Amino acid sequence: MTSTEPMSLVLSRVSASYTDEIKNAAVLKDISFSVPTGSFVSIIAPSGAGKSTLMRVILDLMPHTSGDIVRNFSRPAMVFQSYALFPWLSTLDNVAFxxxxxxxxxxDRDTLAREKLKEVGLEHLETHYPATLSGGQRQRVGLARALAISPDLLILDEPFSSLDTITAEALKADLLKIWRTYGMTILMVNHLIPDAVELSDEIIIMNKNPGRIEKICTIDLLRPRDVRSEPFFKHVDRVTEAIRVLS
Amino acid sequence: MSGIIGAVLLLTAFGYLGGVTWVNLGTAILLTTYRLAFAYGIALVLGSTIALLVGWSPLAELLFPVFDVLQNIPSFALIPLFIYFFGFTSEMIILFAVSSIIWPILFAVLTAIKSAHTDLNDAATIFGARGLRRIHYYLAPLSFPAILTGSIVGIAIGWEAVIGAEIITNIAGFGNYIREASSLGISQAMIAGTFAILVIVFVLNRLVWAPLLAESSRRYAE
Incomplete structure (x- = not known):
């Protein structure tokens, strides 16, 4: 990353904490990183490191207690680990929400929503309700819903963690294709190191108690990435070692 | 249901219900049902609107305990107040019933909004359901199952409120009908009345609540 690159997101010494009686604790402490426009950045962190809180702070869904955030995006979208589809709406209406x-x-919105459903391979399920879909299908609907608003920042919160390996691999391929097509900025929370290395330009490694950044690894492998190549495994090893040191 | 109808037919066949004045009973039940329906309509609109507005506003945490205290006041203790303001009228009974039916609806909706998954709330916000539009496009549909269960409980309480108020105030209706039948010792009239109410409750359940509950569980299943 160079200093002249346009940035979609810049966090400088951002801290956040819960203020209620039950969870009165610092969740994030002095988080600083930048996300260049059009890049794919992953965050890897142990459970309880405040990844979801960080996403909420970035999207201004909860306040931060100190630090500065520069948000150079106007249409953020998010794909949730829990899918977060509206159960009362059909697949098409969810995408068109x-x-x-x-x-x-x-x-116009139905036409556009149908296009997005087609992109994620679910055009035949437009009248279905979320309850009747599999986990992988729900995640694809969530992705289509996010893509429908043409986001300039797409946040993915552990999008593969609830999926089986085959579905996750297929979704990962779709995600890469979509990223290349749209050229949007992607910030993904993930806990699988090979996935993060395969997809990302940068990997931010966080630790917990309180949630903080330990290391930022640049992945300078050429794309498309050969996940069986030696350089790929070297990067995986490097990130794995960085995480092992933390524990 | 077939058991109830069978029992009524048997009792009629044996002449047990011969002394029942069916026109009077029918009129009384119609009056009570009309009051209940009217009261439910008002309570539904008021209860859900208040709950949606409170759930949407940042005051929800503050107002929840206030509502909790208010709903704990025994409704029949308030009947003198209703009589004082509205007299011995049908409107008084309707408004008294509203004060009972409104709470289950209000609390069911407030609880549904309060317990909604953070991710779902966030998704609604991220994708644009902000300001007052949030109520129409997110909170109201989110609360549909709660409105339904609140209504079922509210209607059950409403029957008690309307019939109880009719008994206490001696205003024409099913409550007044069974009170008079009881004081005159006409047990057949009371039994016929009870059967009639059971039929109404059963029909209401089969034609209204059961299909709505089925639709709710079909759409809102996880």
Whole structure:
């Protein structure tokens, strides 16, 4: 990363804490990192390191107690680990939700939502409700919902963790294709090192109690990445070693 | 249901219900049902609107305990107040019933909003359900199962409130009908009345609540 690169997101010494009686504790402490526009950045952290809190702070869904955040994005979208689909809406209406909120007319938003469903391979399920979909299908609907609003920052919160290996691999391939097509900035929380190395330009390694950044690894492998190549395994080893030192 | 109908037919066949004045009973039940329906309509609109507005606003945490205290006041203790303000009228019974039916609906909706998954709340915010639009596009549909269960409990309480108020105030209706039948010792009228109410409750359940509950569980299943 060079200093002249445009940045989608810059965090400088950001801290956050819960203020209620039950969880009165610092969750994030002095978090500083930048996400260049159009890059793919992953965050790897142990459970309880405040990854989800960090995502919420970035999206201004909860306040931070100190530090500065520069948000150079206007249409953020998020794909949730828990899918977070609206159960009362059909697949098509879930995908079209953000478009509806931006006052797009029914015909246009349905057309666009159908396109996005097709991109994630679910055009045949548009009338289905989330409860009738598998985990992988729900995650794809979540991805289509995010893509529908043409986000300039896409946040993915452990998108593969609830999926079986085959579904996760397929979704990963789709995600890479979508990233290349749209050129958006992606920030992904993940806990699988090979996935992070395969997808990311940078990997941010966090530790817990309180959540803080321990190391930022640049992945300078050429794309498309050969996940069986020696340089790939070297990067995986490097990141694994950085994480092992923490524990 | 077939058991109830069978029992009524048997009792009628043996002439046990011969002394029942069916027109009077029908009129009384219609009056009570009309009051209940009216009260439920008001309670539904008021209860869900208040709950949605409170759940949407940052005051939810503050107002929840206030509502909790208010709903704990025994409703029948308030009947003199209702009589004082509205007299011995049908409107008084309806408004009294509203004061009972509203709480289960209000609390069910507030609880549903309060216990919604953080991710779902965040998704609604990220994808644009902000400001007052949040109520229409997110909180109201989110609360549908709660409105349904709150309504079922509310209607059950409403029957008690309307019939109880009719008994206490001696205003025409099913409560007044069974009070008079009881004081005159006409047990057949009371039994016929009870059967009639059971039929109404059963029909209401089969035609309204059961299909809505089925739709709710179909759409809202995890």
């Amino acid at each position: 953000g478009l509806r909120m931006s006052n797009m007319n029914r015909k």
